[in-house]
Amino acid sequence: MEKIAVLSQSERMPFLHTASLPARPQLTRVPFSTFPLPPVPDAMRPWPGRELEVGGITLHVRETPGPADAPTALYVHGLGGAATNWTELAGQLAGSVRGIAVDLPGFGRSKPAPGTDFSLPAQTEVVRKLILELDRGPVHLFGNSMGGAISMMLAAAHPELVRTLTLVSPAMPDLRPDVRRLADPRFALALIPVVGKPMRESVAKMTAKQRAQQLLGLCFAEPTKVSDARIDMAIAEYAERTQMPWAGPALSASTLALFRAWCAAGAQSLWSVARRVRVPSLVVWGNQDRLVSVRKAPRTAELLARGRLLVLPRTGHVAQMERPATVARATLGMWDAAAAGTW
Numbered sequence: 001m002e003k004i005a006v007l008s009q010s011e012r013m014p015f016l017h018t019a020s021l022p023a024r025p026q027l028t029r030v031p032f033s034t035f036p037l038p039p040v041p042d043a044m045r046p047w048p049g050r051e052l053e054v055g056g057i058t059l060h061v062r063e064t065p066g067p068a069d070a071p072t073a074l075y076v077h078g079l080g081g082a083a084t085n086w087t088e089l090a091g092q093l094a095g096s097v098r099g100i101a102v103d104l105p106g107f108g109r110s111k112p113a114p115g116t117d118f119s120l121p122a123q124t125e126v127v128r129k130l131i132l133e134l135d136r137g138p139v140h141l142f143g144n145s146m147g148g149a150i151s152m153m154l155a156a157a158h159p160e161l162v163r164t165l166t167l168v169s170p171a172m173p174d175l176r177p178d179v180r181r182l183a184d185p186r187f188a189l190a191l192i193p194v195v196g197k198p199m200r201e202s203v204a205k206m207t208a209k210q211r212a213q214q215l216l217g218l219c220f221a222e223p224t225k226v227s228d229a230r231i232d233m234a235i236a237e238y239a240e241r242t243q244m245p246w247a248g249p250a251l252s253a254s255t256l257a258l259f260r261a262w263c264a265a266g267a268q269s270l271w272s273v274a275r276r277v278r279v280p281s282l283v284v285w286g287n288q289d290r291l292v293s294v295r296k297a298p299r300t301a302e303l304l305a306r307g308r309l310l311v312l313p314r315t316g317h318v319a320q321m322e323r324p325a326t327v328a329r330a331t332l333g334m335w336d337a338a339a340a341g342t343w
Contacts, residue, residue, distance in 0.1 A: 027301055030282065030310045033332030037092050037325055044229040046084045047091075047101070049109065055129040057116075060109035064090040064099030071163060072136035075101040076127060078145025078171065078318075079258060080215070080251055082108030084233060085144060089320040092328035096335075097140060102130060104147075106250025108237075118253040120146070120261045124153045128161065137161045140335065144168040144320060145292065146258055149270055156276035164338055165281040165304075166331050169289050169317050172270055172296045173262035208239035221288035221316035230321065274303035280338040281307040284327055286315030306343060308334070 047062040062083040064073075073093060075086035083101035090099040103110035104123055112118075127150060131137045141162045143151030148170025155162045206214075212234035217223045241247045261270060281304040285297040294311060301309035310330050312323055320327050337343035 026308060027298070028309050028311075030308050030330050031333035031337055032329040033336060035096065035329075035332050037328055038095060040088050040091060040324060042227065042229060044087060044091075044227065044233070046087055046233065047099070049083070052130075052133065054126065054133045057105060057113055057126070058110065059105070059126070059130065060103040061130075062086075062090075062101045064094050064101070066094050066096065066098035070097050071138075071140060072134065073097040073099045073140040073142060074127070074131065074134075075099065076141070076143040076147030076151050077101070077104065077107065078143075078147045078169075079254055080107070081144065081147070082237060084108070084237060085318065086142070086320060087233070088230075088324035089142075089327055092324050093331065096332060098136070100130075100134060100136075102127070104150075106246065106254060109240075111244070112246055112250055116250070118250065119257045120150055120153060124150050124157070127151070127154055128158055131161050138163045140164050140166070140331075142166045142168070142320070142331075143170060144318060146171045146254070149258075149261065152270070152277060153273050155279050155281070156273045159277075159279050162279050164331075164334055165277065165279050166284065166327075166334070167281065167300070168284045168320050168327065169286060169292050170283070170300060171258060171262075171292055172274075172300050174292045174296055175259075175262055208242065209235050212238045218290060219317045220322050221286055221314050222322070271299070271303060274300060275305075277304050277307075279306065280334055280343045281305075282330060282334045283307055283309045284319050284330065285309070285311050286317060286319050286322070287311050287313050288315060289317045291317045308343070 047064050049060055049062040052059050052061050060083070075083065075090060077083060077085045083103045086101040090101060093099065105116050105126060106112040106118060131139055138161050141151045141155060141164070143149070148167040149172070151165060152167060152170060155165045212231065216226050216231065216234055220226055266272065283297060283301040283304070285294045287294050297309055297311055301307040312319055312326060315322050334343060
């Protein structure tokens, strides 16, 4: 079992004063399952993939085997990610559920159709149709980063399709300007006249290995501990994406769509969406997340009617890859507690 420090609430969230916490004593009380987990193999490979027609579009999905009579877990990746972002966690949970990890349109191996809408509501509709097409619902729904926002929107609008919700560093509104949120600081200069062109040319000359290492360094708190198998997977994926002419435009359009969602007000705000979620929910956040600040974690969990919060030390933006056993045990603990009516 992966070893992880158990922090007190004040250690996990030193930026909060005790007086500011709501009267919700169970917010950070997350039970951990002792169910035996399979080891993550050193020679890890992506789970098998196939194409699936969903509502007139073609999606690439990867499937994890599980007990025949078990419910389904559906995994939704983040901005710039792919179904393979869930390889480790899906393997850890394979003894309890059947897994489906989707490449959203424009990501991974899912080629977007002409005129694809990359907004969060449109991507949410894609996930809804996928659940209906699979005919295995309701599902245990997982989302990381942008995929977390999408999953939250689906759970709020269609609770009948969702058993439980697990959000890993969901992309809640975080508009702070910080160059540390960039995989390469040169990106901040790429659009500036005169200096922009040489910066873009310099970045374009980087190898797939260099770019993959940059992204791992951005998303992981301890990139030097990333396995060789995960590094090789990231390099192969980046090299493959460079051959897809639609990948760059899809990423740019999705990034703009996410910023628009962050600026939305009223009922469309992601904070308002969180208030409408009623299913059992677990929020997992790394305390060294550079992309979406852990300061957003308490409010996110508090707004979810049945939400609890787990903040992990020495962890970045992708806890499902960096701490898969810990996330798996916390998720299984939620499932057991929800089944027992104690969540």
